[in-house]
Amino acid sequence: MEQMAQPSLLEKLEILADAAKYDASCASSGTAKRSSSAGGKGIGSTEGMGICHAYAPDGRCISLLKVLLTNHCVFDCHYCINRKSSNVRRARFTPQEVADLTLSFYRRNYIEGLFLSSGIVKSPDHTMEQLIEVARILREEHDFRGYIHLKTIPEADAELVHQAGLYADRVSINVELPTVAGLTRLAPDKNAGRIEGAMGGLKTAISEGADATKRFKHAPKFAPAGQSTQMIVGADAATDADIVGKASQLYGRFKLRRVYYSAFSPIPDASAVLPLKRPPLIREHRLYQSDWLMRFYGYAPGEVADAAGADGMLPLDIDPKLAWALRFRERFPVDVNRAPREMLLRVPGLGVRAVDRILASRRHRTLRLEDVGRLTVSVAKMRPFIVTADWRPVTLTDRADLRAMLAPKATQLELFAA
Amino acid sequence: MTAAFPAMHAAEACVVEMPEPDDFEFWRDQARLLVQGGVRPDEVVWTEPGGFESLFGHGGRPVPAPGAAAPVVRASRPFVELARSAVCHSDPGRFDLLYRLLWRLQANPRIMEDGADGDVRRIDALARAVRRDIHKMRAFVRFRRVEGDGGAERFVAWFEPEHHILRANGGFFVRRFANMAWSILTPKGSLHWDGETLAEGPPAERSDAPAGDPMEDFWRKYYASIFNPARLKVGAMLKEMPRKYWKNMPEAALIPGLVAGAQGREAAMVAAGKGYEEERLKSLSAIEKAIHQCRRCPIGELENQAVMGEGPKHAALMVVGEQPGDQEDLAGKPFVGPAGQLLDSYLVEAGIDRGQVYVTNAVKHFKYVQRGKRRLHQSPTAKEIDICRWWLDGERELVQPKLVLALGASAARGLLGKTVSITRARGEAHRLEDGSELWITAHPSYLLRLRDEARVEQERLFRADLAAVAERLAELAG
Structure with missing residues (x-):
């Protein structure tokens, strides 16, 4: 069937990086601290904070060499550019080629490490073995101490998945779609139960590994940067409230480090089974903001859902924190000189850093509006929601047109819109 | 002053x-x-x-x-x-x-x-x-490989920091590249590591550093390929990677071209997928009208006519075939050729009245190749079936059958979105999204192609499948 000549290594890189770009994650943070030592064989280090070595014009961080081992795939997931029925050019790397590319890039300081995923070839087990082989070459033959993220295949044997965790800093399995109905329709070869079962298995292995490392100094580390997942937004009919609910459930049940959202975006040779309109990129942004509210600002999932409209969708023109504040105006204004941390965190425009600065500063002075302005980026947006020594919003929070006053101008929004 | x-x-x-x-x-x-x-x-x-x-x-x-x-x-x-x-x-x-x-x-x-x-x-x-x-120095330093005397390799970078950070950053590069010989040259001074000791040197000039590295072609190819043109966000990129760093980053020269080409690439992808975003049609007659104009896949471009499903508007049973054949295409009606006649005889045997059944196809146009005067049937590709699923879904939404019977693998794909094996999928109910039941059996034209024992065996299975459907239909009605 294949009439084209074997692609060169450069062409393979082009095909298999292009095929990998729909995975949003490129994080290289939060793993165990490691460094290479003089005179030894090893190369590489990880220091907790990840490094973005470049940014693409899509605004995304390039931290890792993110490629597929192959984009041949026996699965036929409709949202995926690599699905069996898609008419894209196919290629496959050998494990050695991926390991060599990783090291060549790493030595030139282009990357923090490798994020390796793959289409399913022959069988899930065979594919998983190939992924593990790349990690093995890097870790064992080259004593590579940089970051490795392996996408694991839920259909593969649990023992293989476990082996992946022993080499990798992070492992991930994509839940793909927020609802089971969506998965059945758009990823007919995948099975929600199987995916969640595998995530549960990883959770257990990660927490057992962390526990063993605490008690035995030389216990092998299992995925010290934990596990993450990705959900595609806008390819099925799930609302923002559905997605937020699903995400919080995943965080809770599987102790995920991150849930990534990927707004379904046009792909070459799209499947015809995706009849829905493509979601605006700003929707993905609003979901990340709501994710942030749950993880760092103390909002319960139900509270984020309250910020959504009756249709379960978060407003696109304002951020979910402002939307929540506008809905629960009776909770405001908040006195920045007296309010507890939890309430300060609810003030639109006040971030975690600014709140901590306010808490420290107010021990030294009674804060005026001007002082708050110095501690934050902009005081304009938060004025209706705060009380300071010299400022009290009188009727502002009751004004019907408050939302219109605070929402960014429509022209600004279009820069983000699809 | x-x-x-x-x-x-x-x-x-x-x-x-x-x-x-x-x-x-x-x-x-x-x-x-x-x-x-x-x-x-x-x-x-x-x-x-x-x-x-x-x-x-x-x-x-x-x-x-x-x-x-x-x-x-x-x-x-x-x-x-x-x-x-x-x-x-x-x-x-x-x-x-x-x-x-x-x-x-x-x-x-x-x-x-x-x-x-x-x-x-x-x-x-x-x-x-x-x-x-x-x-940013840790992020944007780009080493270039040089071979020294005796073939020993050394990695050399030129970087222009804004502040006096070179010394403060030495430790990081030692921890990371302990076993490489490397130098970082800057206008404010330089660092040299030989695998054992870190030495400080005088300020350097750009011309002291190597001009290139063959690996940079790979890095540029990677940079261009990992970029998604459908998500252009130049502001977000500039915030984290301001222009002042670009001159020492080999990939940065690609940025203007990638940005300029992005809208064209996205527009081409959207145009290729055009027509999928319309509203669902509200009546069978509207669908019938629309499929005659459908050119979403190449089958519609052939010399043929669209063949609409046929039967009572709220039939309890929907039978789905693959696509119209030569005779169906000429008649403009589904299942009127030899396979249709065979189907009719089995329906009668199973006690199902075809007059009460909505009969349609997964693909609405006849796909064929011309051989002399004959038009030879061609199986639709998975993609063509997926494209045509839009119409079949529309019919299902309007007819709302309790039970759908798929004849053959193409029909099953049109309903399930995946390719299943008939042997494994037949003889049991599958649940469709809208709650209705799907049963899968062979296509009658398959029976027509078989001879002797094989045909006898397949006819037996087909008969059994239809009997099971009839029985299940009676249960659902009751």
């Missing part, structure tokens, strides 16, 4: 010459002596190598010698941490600022907590700028 010359009118000022612009330990030792000697911040002039004040000679009184009963100088941990970073800043006023804050700390040890204080904000801003510069 006078403010720039404090030494000129403060003849008795202490002048401290910093040996290096980033020497925190030296600054700390001198500052301690100054505080102990009671020297007020406005009585100190700090100079650094190459700095403006150093041009005006070295007058002024010396830093006081440590006294016997010198008071303890206090510095809080947050101050020391910030000062250690801020001292690397290129702002010539940083030593003054640090000393002023240290002076104020003696009276108010917790001053660093007051984020609204001007000096505290300033040191915080300096420290952050330095940490960012340190971080």
